[in-house]
Amino acid sequence: MVEVAAERGKQLSSRVSEEGAGWACQQLGTFDRLRPDHKGFTWFSPRTLWHSRNEIIAGLLGDPSGEVRRRWVAAQEARGVDPGFRIKPDVAGSFSFLLLGDTGEGDASQYAVVPGLLKVGQDTSFAVIASDVLYPAGSGNEYADKFFRPYKDYDAPIYAIPGNHDWYDGLGGFMRVFCDAPPLKPRPDRGRLRGLLWRKPETIDEERLAEARKHRDRPSQRAAQPNSYWVIETSSLLIVGVDTGINGHIDAQQAEWLRHTSLDPRPKILVTGKPIYTRNDYKPSELEGGGTIDDIVRAPEHRYVAAIGGDVHNYQRYPVRVGDRVIQYIVSGGGGAFMHATHTTRRVDVAGVHEDDFKCYPLRGDSLSFYSQLYAKRLRMKWIYLTPTEAACIMSDQIKNTPVRPIAGPVKITRRMRWAARLLGAWPMPFRLPVGTVFHRYLSELSDWDTPPFFKQFLHLSVTPDMLKIRCFAATGCLPQEIDPPVEDEVLIALS
Numbered sequence: 421m422v423e424v425a426a427e428r429g430k431q432l433s434s435r436v437s438e439e440g441a442g443w444a445c446q447q448l449g450t451f452d453r454l455r456p457d458h459k460g461f462t463w464f465s466p467r468t469l470w471h472s473r474n475e476i477i478a479g480l481l482g483d484p485s486g487e488v489r490r491r492w493v494a495a496q497e498a499r500g501v502d503p504g505f506r507i508k509p510d511v512a513g514s515f516s517f518l519l520l521g522d523t524g525e526g527d528a529s530q531y532a533v534v535p536g537l538l539k540v541g542q543d544t545s546f547a548v549i550a551s552d553v554l555y556p557a558g559s560g561n562e563y564a565d566k567f568f569r570p571y572k573d574y575d576a577p578i579y580a581i582p583g584n585h586d587w588y589d590g591l592g593g594f595m596r597v598f599c600d601a602p603p604l605k606p607r608p609d610r611g612r613l614r615g616l617l618w619r620k621p622e623t624i625d626e627e628r629l630a631e632a633r634k635h636r637d638r639p640s641q642r643a644a645q646p647n648s649y650w651v652i653e654t655s656s657l658l659i660v661g662v663d664t665g666i667n668g669h670i671d672a673q674q675a676e677w678l679r680h681t682s683l684d685p686r687p688k689i690l691v692t693g694k695p696i697y698t699r700n701d702y703k704p705s706e707l708e709g710g711g712t713i714d715d716i717v718r719a720p721e722h723r724y725v726a727a728i729g730g731d732v733h734n735y736q737r738y739p740v741r742v743g744d745r746v747i748q749y750i751v752s753g754g755g756g757a758f759m760h761a762t763h764t765t766r767r768v769d770v771a772g773v774h775e776d777d778f779k780c781y782p783l784r785g786d787s788l789s790f791y792s793q794l795y796a797k798r799l800r801m802k803w804i805y806l807t808p809t810e811a812a813c814i815m816s817d818q819i820k821n822t823p824v825r826p827i828a829g830p831v832k833i834t835r836r837m838r839w840a841a842r843l844l845g846a847w848p849m850p851f852r853l854p855v856g857t858v859f860h861r862y863l864s865e866l867s868d869w870d871t872p873p874f875f876k877q878f879l880h881l882s883v884t885p886d887m888l889k890i891r892c893f894a895a896t897g898c899l900p901q902e903i904d905p906p907v908e909d910e911v912l913i914a915l916s
């Protein structure tokens with residue numbers, strides 16, 4: 421059934437038409453009815469910024485996540501969990517699962533993903549959330565509307581790895597919800613100033629959490645994972661999830677576990693909270709004691725076929741040649757939170773990947789048009805608006821590639837259009853309007869949260885003993901794409 425839907429989905433994507441991208445949306449999707457209220461999510465409140473302060477403190481005074489993680493691990497082992505942190509789902513050699521990243525804002529952009537995900541995920545055995553399950557700061561008291569309610573009709577277990585935002589709660593909410601772990605006993609921080617400033621885990625209102633859990637309490641939905649990092653074992657494939665904490669570093673104990681787990685002879689996928697390739701850049705994530713996660717991924721004996729990371733809120737795929745193999749490095753962080761720009765990614769050449777082999781969603785032209793629309797509306801700068809066609813032409817002129825979506829008729833690129841694109845970061849210049857992390861953290865309230873297209877995405881992965889098929893499905897927030905979720909990318913990987 422997914423096969424038939426996927427074939428249709430390829431003809432309906434943003435790569436084929438502007439309608440497929442969700443431009444000129446005639447009818448809002450049904451997701452709107454699933455939302456508990458119509459409150460938006462804003463990063464621009466003093467409370468939100470104060471709750472997210474651990475990222476800044478970790479940057480200035482050192483990141484204690486490794487030390488705290490070791491305490492969580494010791495507590496879990498004392499509770500008798502498997503020290504290999506194995507999850508063994510009840511699946512045969514052939515099965516499928518979903519993977520989505522950066523979900524938990526609890527607003528329209530998160531709920532807009534749900535109808536398509538339920539449709540495409542009907543046949544799947546489980547789902548994995550890769551990073552940032554809960555914004556802004558991982559609180560165990562906010563899981564009702566940002567996790568349990570949106571996925572209440574997904575009839576299979578959901579496992580997760582934490583992202584930096586989950587760590588802003590010292591992982592307290594995450595460990596309680598996913599591992600059923602009791603809170604850690606408070607212990608003074610060795611860095612005294614950091615200890616004073618650091619945000620401590622929130623005390624969880626157990627009654628409220630029990631009520632929230634009722635949304636997903638069917639036996640088919642129950643999941644208990646052993647730890648914040650884990651391995652899902654199936655006969656065809658291992659899915660190895662790592663916990664990259666706040667800044668991407670891996671503590672020595674986790675590094676040792678990762679090395680040991682990677683020795684298993686079965687093929688593997690890495691799931692990480694920090695993508696290894698993103699925006700034409702290489703970020704291999706360091707291991708305490710030396711080496712990087714990518715050293716482990718590249719070692720031929722470990723048989724990694726793909727490394728998939730959240731954290732960046734869009735989709736990117738880099739097929740990287742490593743010796744005589746190709747490893748698919750994927751960013752999949754478009755599962756709910758606000759969209760990060762793709763148009764700021766220059767012509768791709770990292771690790772020998774050719775621009776024509778690089779795939780992203782949203783397409784760079786759509787990303788540029790989206791941000792131009794946003795700033796035109798909110799800053800009342802009408803001149804900065806670029807239509808999807810104009811933006812696609814500018815981006816292909818800049819990247820020096822053929823536009824992915826065919827362009828109807830000639831478009832004259834004017835000076836006005838070039839200046840708009842420059843200001844929006846389509847090519848380097850000393851000043852540009854924020855479209856990346858700064859935008860996400862401080863300015864995203866500028867956007868109109870209830871207006872598609874949202875440019876969200878999730879992955880469907882189907883596994884047989886010989887083959888892994890990864891598909892990127894889009895969610896725009898419009899009804900037609902809920903009914904037939906577009907397929908924005910597809911890759912086949914031999915496992916045998």
Ligand SMILES: [Fe+2]
Nearest residue numbers: 522552731757
């Ligand atoms: Fe995120």
